[in-house]
Amino acid sequence: MTLAILFIGISALSAQTTSTLSAKDFTGPFMPYTAFEKLSQNPMTVKGGTLDIRFAPGRIQIGERAVRNWIRRSANALITYYDRFPVERAKILIVPVPGRGIKRGQAFAFRGAAIRVLLGTSSTQKDLAKDWVMVHEMVHLAWPQMRSNHRWLSEGLATYVESIARHQAGDLTEEFIWSGFQKAMHQGMPKKGDKGLDRTHTWGRTYWGGALFCMLADINIRKATNNRMGLQDALRGVLKAGGNHETHANIRFALRTADKATGKTELIDLYEEMRADPMKPDLTKLWRDLGLRVSGRRLRFDNEAPLASARQSINNPPSRDG
Numbered sequence: 001m002t003l004a005i006l007f008i009g010i011s012a013l014s015a016q017t018t019s020t021l022s023a024k025d026f027t028g029p030f031m032p033y034t035a036f037e038k039l040s041q042n043p044m045t046v047k048g049g050t051l052d053i054r055f056a057p058g059r060i061q062i063g064e065r066a067v068r069n070w071i072r073r074s075a076n077a078l079i080t081y082y083d084r085f086p087v088e089r090a091k092i093l094i095v096p097v098p099g100r101g102i103k104r105g106q107a108f109a110f111r112g113a114a115i116r117v118l119l120g121t122s123s124t125q126k127d128l129a130k131d132w133v134m135v136h137e138m139v140h141l142a143w144p145q146m147r148s149n150h151r152w153l154s155e156g157l158a159t160y161v162e163s164i165a166r167h168q169a170g171d172l173t174e175e176f177i178w179s180g181f182q183k184a185m186h187q188g189m190p191k192k193g194d195k196g197l198d199r200t201h202t203w204g205r206t207y208w209g210g211a212l213f214c215m216l217a218d219i220n221i222r223k224a225t226n227n228r229m230g231l232q233d234a235l236r237g238v239l240k241a242g243g244n245h246e247t248h249a250n251i252r253f254a255l256r257t258a259d260k261a262t263g264k265t266e267l268i269d270l271y272e273e274m275r276a277d278p279m280k281p282d283l284t285k286l287w288r289d290l291g292l293r294v295s296g297r298r299l300r301f302d303n304e305a306p307l308a309s310a311r312q313s314i315n316n317p318p319s320r321d322g
């Protein structure tokens with residue numbers, strides 16, 4: 001009897017604490033760390049870390065379990081790519097908002113690594129299955145914070161690695177990710193009057209210019225190591241050296257740390273080539289060399305193409321003894 005009263009007392013208290021909060025406490029420009037701490041917690045353990053998942057007030061139609069499954073699947077893509085979750089503890093705040101689909105995602109680190117996603121209350125399982133935002137934000141957690149003129153690198157990594165990680169985890173086909181790159185990557189090419197990546201900060205140069213840097217670096221590392229290593233090994237090296245979103249780093253220091261993991265200098269070399277001046281790779285030739293062949297509405301692969309083995313090694317996570 002006494003126990004039952006005690007339980008009622010605790011749950012009434014926690015309900016009261018949460019009910020004083022409303023959606024506007026969670027949708028401002030910054031991560032609402034203080035309000036987050038007042039929400040009830042239900043952490044999830046993943047390889048390398050704990051996800052402190054909390055839901056802001058509001059009812060999501062498909063239920064919290066479906067949302068948690070989506071977060072776990074996204075974390076698994078990260079773990080496949082990086083071999084561990086990038087930070088020991090990440091706060092994941094889900095804010096229910098009117099409508100359908102993922103409305104916005106942001107990664108923070110001011111008071112510990114955090115991700116906030118605004119999720120439409122009428123979102124379906126299908127919306128979550130095809131979502132890329134959660135993985136994109138999680139990739140941000142795996143890279144140090146830098147000066148704002150290097151934002152292209154953080155966004156480029158999130159854009160490029162998101163696709164590869166989801167493919168490696170079995171969530172996207174090879175055709176889907178490479179046709180996505182082929183259709184979108186040109187948006188990162190320098191336009192007339194554009195300067196290098198550190199100097200022109202348009203949307204295209206930031207997201208797809210950054211992704212282009214990552215893809216070229218990946219291919220260069222594969223070429224230099226006879227496909228033994230790639231960008232993935234370099235990025236794992238940064239995490240192993242302690243670099244993640246909760247740290248700040250000078251860009252050259254971070255790129256040299258990444259290069260150290262492969263024993264080459266491809267990242268720093270490409271950075272020096274692309275940072276100040278516009279660099280225009282021949283994308284049509286690159287897609288052909290990678291073995292991408294458009295056939296009607298489908299994309300086929302020519303495995304005899306000169307860089308086909310680089311493409312194949314990008315598709316696969318490094319082997320354990322690799």
Ligand SMILES: [Zn+2]
Binds near residue numbers: 154155
């Ligand atoms: Zn981003």
